[in-house]
Amino acid sequence: MKRVTPAGLARGAAVTAAGLAFPLLVTAPYLMTIAIFTVMYAALATSWNLLGGFSGYLSLGHAAFFGVGAYAEAIVFTHIGIGGGYRPFAMVPLIGLGVAVAAIPIAIVFLRVRGATFAIVTISLLFIVQLLAFNLRSLTNGAQGMSMAIPPFPVATYERPFYYAMLAVFLGSVLCCWIVSTGKLGLMLFAIRDDEDRAHGLGIRVTAAKVIAFCVSAGLFAMPGAIWAYYEGFIYPQFAVDPLVTIGAVLMAFLGGRGTIWGPMLGALILVPAQQYLAYSQGASQLYLIGYSAVFLVIMLLMPRGIIPSLRDLAVSHNPFDRPAGNGESKPSTSGVSP
Amino acid sequence: MHLIVQAAILGLLTGGVYALMASGLTLAFGVMRVINVAQGAMIVAGAYVSYTMFTQLQIDPFVSIVIMAPAAFVVGVAVQLVFLRPLRSDEREELSLLVTWAIALGIEGILGIFYQTTLRATRPSYVNDSLTLFGYDVSVVRLAAFAASCVILVLLYLMLQHTRFGRAIRATVQNPTAASLLGVESNRVAAYGFGISVATATAAGAVFGMITPFNAGSHYDLISRLLTIIVLGGMGSLGGAVIAALFMGMSEAILAVEMSPTWASLWFFVILVLVLLIRPQGLLGTPERGKL
Numbered sequence: 172m173k174r175v176t177p178a179g180l181a182r183g184a185a186v187t188a189a190g191l192a193f194p195l196l197v198t199a200p201y202l203m204t205i206a207i208f209t210v211m212y213a214a215l216a217t218s219w220n221l222l223g224g225f226s227g228y229l230s231l232g233h234a235a236f237f238g239v240g241a242y243a244e245a246i247v248f249t250h251i252g253i254g255g256g257y258r259p260f261a262m263v264p265l266i267g268l269g270v271a272v273a274a275i276p277i278a279i280v281f282l283r284v285r286g287a288t289f290a291i292v293t294i295s296l297l298f299i300v301q302l303l304a305f306n307l308r309s310l311t312n313g314a315q316g317m318s319m320a321i322p323p324f325p326v327a328t329y330e331r332p333f334y335y336a337m338l339a340v341f342l343g344s345v346l347c348c349w350i351v352s353t354g355k356l357g358l359m360l361f362a363i364r365d366d367e368d369r370a371h372g373l374g375i376r377v378t379a380a381k382v383i384a385f386c387v388s389a390g391l392f393a394m395p396g397a398i399w400a401y402y403e404g405f406i407y408p409q410f411a412v413d414p415l416v417t418i419g420a421v422l423m424a425f426l427g428g429r430g431t432i433w434g435p436m437l438g439a440l441i442l443v444p445a446q447q448y449l450a451y452s453q454g455a456s457q458l459y460l461i462g463y464s465a466v467f468l469v470i471m472l473l474m475p476r477g478i479i480p481s482l483r484d485l486a487v488s489h490n491p492f493d494r495p496a497g498n499g500e501s502k503p504s505t506s507g508v509s510p
Numbered sequence: 511m512h513l514i515v516q517a518a519i520l521g522l523l524t525g526g527v528y529a530l531m532a533s534g535l536t537l538a539f540g541v542m543r544v545i546n547v548a549q550g551a552m553i554v555a556g557a558y559v560s561y562t563m564f565t566q567l568q569i570d571p572f573v574s575i576v577i578m579a580p581a582a583f584v585v586g587v588a589v590q591l592v593f594l595r596p597l598r599s600d601e602r603e604e605l606s607l608l609v610t611w612a613i614a615l616g617i618e619g620i621l622g623i624f625y626q627t628t629l630r631a632t633r634p635s636y637v638n639d640s641l642t643l644f645g646y647d648v649s650v651v652r653l654a655a656f657a658a659s660c661v662i663l664v665l666l667y668l669m670l671q672h673t674r675f676g677r678a679i680r681a682t683v684q685n686p687t688a689a690s691l692l693g694v695e696s697n698r699v700a701a702y703g704f705g706i707s708v709a710t711a712t713a714a715g716a717v718f719g720m721i722t723p724f725n726a727g728s729h730y731d732l733i734s735r736l737l738t739i740i741v742l743g744g745m746g747s748l749g750g751a752v753i754a755a756l757f758m759g760m761s762e763a764i765l766a767v768e769m770s771p772t773w774a775s776l777w778f779f780v781i782l783v784l785v786l787l788i789r790p791q792g793l794l795g796t797p798e799r800g801k802l
Contacts, residue, residue: 227604229604229607229608231607231611280783280786280787281786283786283787283790284786284790286603286604287539287543287545287603287604287606287607287745288741288745288790290545290604290607291545291547291607291737291741292737292741292782292786294547294733294734294737295734295737295738295778295779295782297734298730298731298734298779299776299779302772302775302776302779305772306772306773306776414730418611418612418615421608425608457618457619457620457622457623458619458623459619460615460616460618460619460622461615461616461619461620461623463612463615464612464613464615464616464619465616467608467609467611467612467615468593468609468612468613468616471593471597471605471608471609471612472593472596475597475598475601475605
């Protein structure tokens with residue numbers, strides 16, 4: 172497996188350039204807000220994919236880590252007093268690292284079960300964190316929420332620092348996914364996804380691989396939460412620990428293609444602007460829930476493997492010299508992850 | 511001591527309702543390996559329908575069960591045919607979680623549009639009555655809710671044990687391949703099984719609406735409890751789910767009295783983590799074999 176392909180390098184460079192250039196071309200604040208959320212969900216979906224897409228362990232509780240990231244930022248801001256301006260951004264990597272370390276015992280306990288049981292116990296993680304945010308009043312201020320001072324950034328380019336911070340986290344997540352998927356850990360995770368018992372029988376240290384993937388994924392998932400909390404300036408339990416964050420990230424990863432590098436970003440690029448537009452124009456959160464539900468059901472029924480794998484199959488099946496054995500219906504192949 | 515026994519009685523009665531709620535969930539998992547995350551939303555939907563029947567048509571909530579359950583059965587069969595059957599069998603277990611979660615969001619959204627977010631409760635004339643048994647107060651509504659849950663659970667048990675269809679369901683739970691080789695139509699069993707599961711959810715919803723105020727968002731709280739119950743009982747085991755539900759109902763009520771109600775909600779998750787550490791297959795579950 173070649174680690175760096177020209178096509179892959181070109182894709183990475185193109186996405187980075189487009190991401191960096193966007194705020195210079197577009198300055199309307201509401202468009203920048205949409206862009207921040209799009210990049211945030213691209214980062215979330217990409218880091219969820221590191222566990223859910225590569226190892227096949229569907230975590231439905233990742234929003235808990237997002238919430239922990241958000242609360243960690245607010246707590247550091249309020250109780251430790253790191254100061255305003257750009258300084259809170261410096262905490263983001265530390266928070267990511269802290270959450271990844273804190274996730275080790277959680278991963279060891281939760282990864283004792285597989286398949287659907289794993290997915291449903293991760294849901295409980297969400298409610299645990301929400302309950303803690305409500306009940307640890309001295310730290311989190313309970314239901315009243317926590318606020319952070321608005322930073323003194325110039326009004327015309329107020330969103331830029333948040334946008335670039337999100338972009339940095341997103342590109343970092345993509346880099347992590349790429350390093351994992353082209354390395355030994357990736358091979359171990361793909362083997363686990365396809366047949367965990369056989370992988371174990373072949374001497375792969377499945378628990379270690381799963382725990383590492385879980386913790387990296389959790390740490391990456393917490394970082395956008397920290398930036399988001401600073402951007403919103405005010406958080407409270409239901410807002411910061413929201414099941415819709417998980418659902419959004421999972422939906423985007425499925426739409427784009429789970430287990431691929433760029434699929435989750437593609438899903439976010441398609442869904443988040445539509446979602447933000449709906450939220451602005453309709454306002455009603457109920458309609459928004461129904462829209463989410465409808466899109467999800469349609470994707471699951473019509474394209475359960477996502478856009479990128481489906482397109483790749485289409486491209487392959489139209490090439491008479493390169494027809495895969497199991498026609499388009501076969502399971503996602505384990506031979507690595509391209510686009 | 512008096513307070514603790516009082517709490518235990520209350521918890522036992524609540525646990526009976528949890529048992530009814532969890533029975534459908536564990537049945538659906540046993541028969542088709544589908545985890546119905548929308549179970550909580552379906553319970554809340556049942557509570558709303560029963561509430562509306564009571565406030566608009568003055569139909570008693572217990573009577574509304576008899577009207578709703580057949581309709582819910584048909585809805586369940588339809589949901590199974592449209593959303594769950596098309597999923598590929600090797601991925602059904604995991605994808606069904608996402609599909610049913612999407613259904614739950616849809617139900618939450620629709621209920622939110624019709625009823626807004628105000629907390630509601632079905633309050634029939636006898637809601638504040640209570641009996642005194644051996645010096646302990648027992649609310650009539652909770653007792654009746656417990657009794658109704660027991661009746662439905664017994665009917666469910668009798669159907670599983672003594673009818674041809676019940677045997678087909680049990681055969682499918684034990685070994686789907688062998689069952690279909692012996693002539694069990696697995697598609698039909700799956701559809702009817704899901705229908706029954708939804709029917710029990712709405713029946714449980716009607717009694718839930720009388721004992722707890724609810725709104726469209728209540729389903730998250732419900733489903734997180736129910737999932738803990740079926741993991742504790744052993745996924746797919748009906749008996750395990752009933753035992754786990756009664757245990758959780760009682761222990762939560764006692765903890766709420768002894769400690770504080772806010773921390774008692776965490777108890778479910780403490781139990782969940784303990785189960786994972788000590789006995790991941792649950793009380794009456796079988797250890798995971800192969801790729802579960």
